[in-house]
Amino acid sequence: MICVQQDSLFSSPLSAKNEKRNMEAIANGLILLMLSVGHAELWIMLINRTHALKIPDARLKRLRHVLELLMVLFPIVLFASVGLYHPGVLAGGKWSQLPFWWQPILLLCALGFLGLMFSGVRHLFYRPPRQQTAGESELIHLRERLNQDLIGEGPYHYLAGLPFNEIFSVEFTRKTFQLPRLPERWEGLTILHLSDFHYSGTLKREYFIELCRIAQATKPDLIIFAGDLIDRMECLDWLEETLGPMQAPLGRFFILGNHDWHQESLQIRQALRESGWIDLTAKPVRLQHEGHTLFMAGTEAPWMGELQEVKLSEGNAADDFLLLVSHTPDNFHWAEREGYDLVLSGHTHGGQVRVPPVGPIFAPSLHGTRYTSGTFARGSTLLHVSRGVSGIHPLRWFCRPEISLLTLRSADKK
Ligand SMILES: [Fe+2]
Known part of the structure; x- marks a missing residue:
């Protein structure tokens, strides 16, 4: 009984700290995921608009393939760089340490995610006139x-x-x-x-x-x-x-x-x-x-x-x-x-x-x-x-x- 009390006295702050770090890592992982989705949405917005124009099919196809590649590569770079390397928000790093050149990119991605949410809400609440x-x-x-x-x-x-x-x-x-x-x-x-x-x-x-x-x-x-x-x-x-x-x-x-x-x-x-x-x-x-x-x-x-x-x-x-x-x-x-x-x-x-x-x-x-x-x-x-x-x-x-x-x-x- 005494041992148990000693364990809890000495280990609780440490495990609470670990738990907090884990929670932060999960939350940051979700943020990175949302930014990746927002990034994809930005290119999809571009694909949607370019496909509305009088552009030959072959050129549209080439553009689409490039953008699809970017949609796949960006999350890998984002998770590896911001998530694990610098500032490493999945490994205890702070968003405040984010390199300045990432900031406008991630701001655009956040706007892309909000745009997607807006489209979703508009779709959910669509009613015929x-x-x-x-x-x-x-x-x-x-x-x-x-x-x-x-x-x-x-x-x-x-x-x-x-x-x-x-x-x-x-x-x-x-x-x-x-x-x-x-x-x-x-x-x-x-x-x-x-x-x-x-x-x-x-x-x-x-x-x-x-x-x-x-x-x-x-x-x-x-x-x-x-x-x-x-x-x-x-x-x-x-x-x-x-x-x-x-x-x-x-x-x-x-x-x-x-x-x-x-x-x-x-x-x-x-x-x-x-x-x-x-x-x-x-x-x-x-x-x-x-x-x-x-x-x-x-x-x-x-x-x-x-x-x-x-x-x-x-x-x-x-x-x-x-x-x-x-x-x-x-x-x-x-x-x-x-x-x-x-x-x-x-x-x-x-x-x-x-x-x-x-x-x-x-x-x-x-x-x-x-x-x-x-x-x-x-x-x-x-x-x-x-x-x-x-x-x-x-x-x-x-x-x-x-x-x-x-x-x-x-x-x-x-
Ligand atoms: Fe059609």
């Missing part, structure tokens, strides 16, 4: 439905088979938008919003045939395809059995996307036109419907054409309803300034891979992950961003492919 008065969705498990293997031999096909990949579970979302400038006689008008099919042979043709068949069965009034049809030109003849046979009383309209720009875009455009789809970028369309005008324009800027070319012309009457199809949601703010009522976009794929609880990380947009998918309002303009169906990388985690049927309402009813 009040103009979206209803929304529901139905899951379509294409693999089970067709009872066949839908993975082809295209690029990155090995990703399609990864566990928990949701690429074969398409979400058919139905959303109702209340738009005050919609003519009353158009009450209940439906638009099928399709985007980002990315035909490459990685997902088999049957996947898209079935998806188009399901979408067509809803009998929409109008069909819009918002770009990124093809990643491999060999798949161009898939059109005949997929988008080709689709019909809608008010027509089928398309624009192309940046991935089509990387391919033979003239050929893709021509094939779509020949299958009866109307190119919204050739010139804006004025559609007469129930005594009112639907003005429709399309933009593939910044990859093809200029935004200025789709400026509203003098010919529009004050009560015309204005619809813009823009591959990237980055043109949303411009569309709002131009007075468009509704903008339909794709391109960002919802981020494709979402990390709970932070949400999407990669999104090729000047706004980062702000408009990766969903409905957004600015002034009297409403934007709907589809998550699209596929991508050159056939991988979806916590981010299902999406096709959407949008119902437009003019009055305050559900």
Whole structure:
């Protein structure tokens, strides 16, 4: 009993000191980890923005590889240098002894981490604007439905088979938008919003045939395809059995996307036109419907054409309803300034891979992950961003492919 008392008298301060040092080392390790994450986020922000610009794919790929290498190397250098060497915060060193040249670097990393947290909070608290008065969705498990293997031999096909990949579970979302400038006689008008099919042979043709068949069965009034049809030109003849046979009383309209720009875009455009789809970028369309005008324009800027070319012309009457199809949601703010009522976009794929609880990380947009998918309002303009169906990388985690049927309402009813 006496011995025990002597032990505790002499060893307690020492073990308490050790325990304190261990706790400090764990806390500093977490700080270094957060700084590493913040550092990666800084480069991801750069990747997201550069992928929103008109830059050739090969150059983007090179830049991405360099930045990915930096993302891996930086934590190693940080832990070895700051953590173990000088000041060695994992081994009893003090942050106050940090060399001055590390300070601005780590400050930037801390800002990167805060930026990531901000994106996460924004994602967690995202709610559709009040103009979206209803929304529901139905899951379509294409693999089970067709009872066949839908993975082809295209690029990155090995990703399609990864566990928990949701690429074969398409979400058919139905959303109702209340738009005050919609003519009353158009009450209940439906638009099928399709985007980002990315035909490459990685997902088999049957996947898209079935998806188009399901979408067509809803009998929409109008069909819009918002770009990124093809990643491999060999798949161009898939059109005949997929988008080709689709019909809608008010027509089928398309624009192309940046991935089509990387391919033979003239050929893709021509094939779509020949299958009866109307190119919204050739010139804006004025559609007469129930005594009112639907003005429709399309933009593939910044990859093809200029935004200025789709400026509203003098010919529009004050009560015309204005619809813009823009591959990237980055043109949303411009569309709002131009007075468009509704903008339909794709391109960002919802981020494709979402990390709970932070949400999407990669999104090729000047706004980062702000408009990766969903409905957004600015002034009297409403934007709907589809998550699209596929991508050159056939991988979806916590981010299902999406096709959407949008119902437009003019009055305050559900
Ligand atoms: Fe895309």
